[in-house]
Amino acid sequence: MSANTIVHAEVHVHRDDIGARLGMWLFLFTELILFGGMFIVYSVYRFTYPEEFHLAAQELNTIIGTLNTIILLTSSLTMAVSIVAIQKNKISLSLFFQFATIFLALFFMVNKYFEWTAKFDHGIYPGSDTLLNESSGQILFFGLYYMMTGLHGLHVIIGIVMIAFMMRFTSKGIVSYDNYVKLENTGLYWHLVDIIWIFLFPLFYLIS
Amino acid sequence: MASDAEVIGTNRHEPSYLDYKGKHSGIKGWLLSTDHKRIGILYMIGILTFFFVGVFLGFLMRLELIAPGETIVSAETYNQLFTLHGVIMIFLFIIPGIPAIFGNFFLPILIGAKDVAFPRLNLFSWYLYLTGGTLALLSIVLPGGPADTGWTFYIPYSVRTGTNVILPLSAAFVLGFSSLLTGLNFITTVHRLRAPGMTWFKMPLSVWSFYATAWVQVLATPIIAITLMLVAIERLLHIGIFDPALGGDPVLYQHLFWIYSHPAVYIMIIPAMGIVSEIIPVFTHRTIFGYKFIAFSSIAIALFGSLVWAHHMFTAGMSDAGQFIFSLLTMIVAIPSAIKVFNWVATLYKGSIDLAAPMLYVLAFIFLFSIGGLTGVMQGVISINIQFHDTAFIVGHFHYVMFGGTGFAMFAAFHYWMPKMFGRMYNRKLAKIAFWFVFIGFNFLYFPMLVMGWLGMPRRYYDYLPQFHPYHLISTIGSWILITGLIIMFYNLFKALRSGPVVTEKNMWGGETLEWQIDTPPIHENFTEIPVIEERPYMYKDNDPPVEKEETV
Numbered sequence: 001m002s003a004n005t006i007v008h009a010e011v012h013v014h015r016d017d018i019g020a021r022l023g024m025w026l027f028l029f030t031e032l033i034l035f036g037g038m039f040i041v042y043s044v045y046r047f048t049y050p051e052e053f054h055l056a057a058q059e060l061n062t063i064i065g066t067l068n069t070i071i072l073l074t075s076s077l078t079m080a081v082s083i084v085a086i087q088k089n090k091i092s093l094s095l096f097f098q099f100a101t102i103f104l105a106l107f108f109m110v111n112k113y114f115e116w117t118a119k120f121d122h123g124i125y126p127g128s129d130t131l132l133n134e135s136s137g138q139i140l141f142f143g144l145y146y147m148m149t150g151l152h153g154l155h156v157i158i159g160i161v162m163i164a165f166m167m168r169f170t171s172k173g174i175v176s177y178d179n180y181v182k183l184e185n186t187g188l189y190w191h192l193v194d195i196i197w198i199f200l201f202p203l204f205y206l207i208s
Numbered sequence: 209m210a211s212d213a214e215v216i217g218t219n220r221h222e223p224s225y226l227d228y229k230g231k232h233s234g235i236k237g238w239l240l241s242t243d244h245k246r247i248g249i250l251y252m253i254g255i256l257t258f259f260f261v262g263v264f265l266g267f268l269m270r271l272e273l274i275a276p277g278e279t280i281v282s283a284e285t286y287n288q289l290f291t292l293h294g295v296i297m298i299f300l301f302i303i304p305g306i307p308a309i310f311g312n313f314f315l316p317i318l319i320g321a322k323d324v325a326f327p328r329l330n331l332f333s334w335y336l337y338l339t340g341g342t343l344a345l346l347s348i349v350l351p352g353g354p355a356d357t358g359w360t361f362y363i364p365y366s367v368r369t370g371t372n373v374i375l376p377l378s379a380a381f382v383l384g385f386s387s388l389l390t391g392l393n394f395i396t397t398v399h400r401l402r403a404p405g406m407t408w409f410k411m412p413l414s415v416w417s418f419y420a421t422a423w424v425q426v427l428a429t430p431i432i433a434i435t436l437m438l439v440a441i442e443r444l445l446h447i448g449i450f451d452p453a454l455g456g457d458p459v460l461y462q463h464l465f466w467i468y469s470h471p472a473v474y475i476m477i478i479p480a481m482g483i484v485s486e487i488i489p490v491f492t493h494r495t496i497f498g499y500k501f502i503a504f505s506s507i508a509i510a511l512f513g514s515l516v517w518a519h520h521m522f523t524a525g526m527s528d529a530g531q532f533i534f535s536l537l538t539m540i541v542a543i544p545s546a547i548k549v550f551n552w553v554a555t556l557y558k559g560s561i562d563l564a565a566p567m568l569y570v571l572a573f574i575f576l577f578s579i580g581g582l583t584g585v586m587q588g589v590i591s592i593n594i595q596f597h598d599t600a601f602i603v604g605h606f607h608y609v610m611f612g613g614t615g616f617a618m619f620a621a622f623h624y625w626m627p628k629m630f631g632r633m634y635n636r637k638l639a640k641i642a643f644w645f646v647f648i649g650f651n652f653l654y655f656p657m658l659v660m661g662w663l664g665m666p667r668r669y670y671d672y673l674p675q676f677h678p679y680h681l682i683s684t685i686g687s688w689i690l691i692t693g694l695i696i697m698f699y700n701l702f703k704a705l706r707s708g709p710v711v712t713e714k715n716m717w718g719g720e721t722l723e724w725q726i727d728t729p730p731i732h733e734n735f736t737e738i739p740v741i742e743e744r745p746y747m748y749k750d751n752d753p754p755v756e757k758e759e760t761v
Binding site: 018022027029030033034035036038045048049127132135137139142143144146147 | 322325326329388392393395399400401426427429430431434435438441445446447448449454455456457460464
């Protein structure tokens with residue numbers, strides 16, 4: 001027992017990959033519900049103002065939307081590949097694919113930037129005079145559009161920061177072939193960002 | 209019990225968590241500690257501070273209502289008072305309350321673990337709590353003054369008022385995340401860190417209740433987070449989502465608000481029920497009656513409690529079918545709650561009851577919670593609800609449940625676990641005196657509210673018709689008695705921390721759960737060896753009071 005007493009002061013940090021994964025899944029669950037609240041609001045107003053939503057959606061640029069969908073789906077693939085690479089102990093390959101994910105995510109944000117600024121140039125932004133003169137349904141559509149894609153964009157930025165940290169961890173060996181749960185959890189988060197976009201895209205761009 | 213104690217016995221080979229020197233020492237050793245026990249104490253300091261602020265605001269409100277007309281504050285100030293009182297008491301005191309203090313401190317110990325699953329996340333939650341509290345306090349001092357919307361932030365008023373609404377909204381948002389992360393941590397802890405042999409049905413009942421609460425925290429909180437964020441953005445940018453002037457629907461806001469805020473009521477009460485289930489067997493020296501029923505009723509309350517939110521909105525416009533369904537579901541929630549009450553009372557039957565301070569608070573809990581619960585069922589009846597809506601009856605009802613229920617259970621927990629946490633014993637006789645002040649004052653304070661609400665006194669009014677004067681007067685006098693009791697109680701507890709008799713007895717109450725088999729106060733890692741659990745909790749083999757009790761007056 002005395003031996004035990006001496007040792008356990010150092011055994012303070014325990015490792016539990018299943019626990020870490022469970023925690024991440026629970027967190028993703030809360031994220032889904034967070035967006036779920038917004039999807040409820042969306043569906044209520046879409047049923048209240050179907051015509052106006054239809055009209056307002058024609059303002060959105062389907063081409064950029066589609067491009068962004070392809071980019072984000074591809075980035076999910078590169079993320080998944082980077083995890084497989086680390087499992088096979090191919091560190092530089094994993095780093096390359098993590099970098100590719102960040103690159104695609106930035107590409108997505110740049111597209112988003114041009115899309116939003118184009119709207120701003122047309123005077124379509126929350127509280128603008130142009131928008132306030134439109135019908136209620138159009139105000140709500142753009143209110144929801146900015147809120148939901150904005151919140152999603154925020155998640156993309158958080159994801160970029162997380163993956164950047166993972167690149168650092170990978171190069172320092174904290175994330176390695178036998179301890180990659182951090183990278184795996186980041187991947188899970190990134191897939192969530194992807195999946196939310198998969199619902200946002202048709203709900204805003206494809207209803208015109 | 210005896211066999212387990214030998215396995216776990218540590219006999220003070222190591223310093224307690226209070227004296228433990230880790231990487232940091234002094235104040236940093238607390239502020240940067242990831243020890244679940246120290247974080248529990250940090251929460252305790254924060255939560256009690258806000259509790260005292262909330263009590264003081266409530267005291268001012270009662271003082272204003274001592275006579276008709278303007279007494280000490282203006283109508284606007286009164287609106288700000290009840291808003292602050294509500295925001296502080298709900299988001300900063302009662303929602304974190306029991307899980308954050310006692311859940312953090314005792315959940316890992318009760319399942320035989322050394323810490324929670326994510327200790328650093330746990331500390332982060334406390335900092336979020338602190339941030340939220342600071343934001344709420346900032347709203348008082350910044351120009352514009354504290355919000356006057358009520359803690360519900362109903363639209364459209366919360367978009368139009370000139371007071372600081374965004375600060376308390378963001379406070380609630382941040383606090384929501386603190387609570388959510390605590391819940392996430394507890395679920396993972398219960399799933400992953402139970403000691404060998406600790407199967408689900410060998411867990412103490414408070415663990416079941418923390419577990420059920422954690423699920424509600426995780427599933428309900430995101431909705432309020434996004435909803436409150438939308439209100440803040442609505443104020444800033446006029447996106448129109450809830451603002452009726454722009455086509456939004458204020459009733460939709462109410463739905464989203466209560467989808468969280470009703471389950472939040474169960475975040476407040478389920479841990480309290482866990483405390484009660486923990487204390488009753490100890491002070492009756494009996495095995496708890498209906499262990500599985502109590503365990504599953506926690507889950508059932510969490511489940512059904514998530515489906516009843518619209519009973520807050522019967523007068524806001526709803527279809528008849530909707531009213532019928534929500535009324536029915538509301539009454540169904542009463543069933544698991546009643547199952548618990550019956551099981552507790554059945555445990556008392558033929559037990560050797562020891563009326564120590566924790567037990568007194570628990571018995572008061574059963575009494576007050578029953579009044580609160582039954583008045584709740586009354587409001588589930590639609591016809592009566594329309595009569596009672598927004599009256600003092602509602603205020604009386606939820607104070608009976610929240611304060612008479614959760615508040616009293618928390619006081620019970622203080623008296624039950626404080627000697628374990630700090631290794632100091634309070635004055636037991638004074639604790640009982642304080643109890644009677646609190647209990648009598650409580651009933652004087654809130655029972656008249658039920659009566660005058662029945663007679664038509666609206667809530668949230670700073671003025672009233674002369675015929676309500678006697679009730680308000682009794683109620684205000686009750687608030688003085690209650691506060692006297694609280695002062696005696698906390699004086700007694702704080703004095704014990706400084707100069708109370710030192711307790712090193714592991715099992716001062718004769719409990720059968722794991723926290724009574726480790727050192728008092730616990731060592732840094734709780735257990736020197738992780739215990740192996742062989743039997744169910746609360747297995748009292750005989751009716752002998754386990755330790756002799758010396759009066760320490």
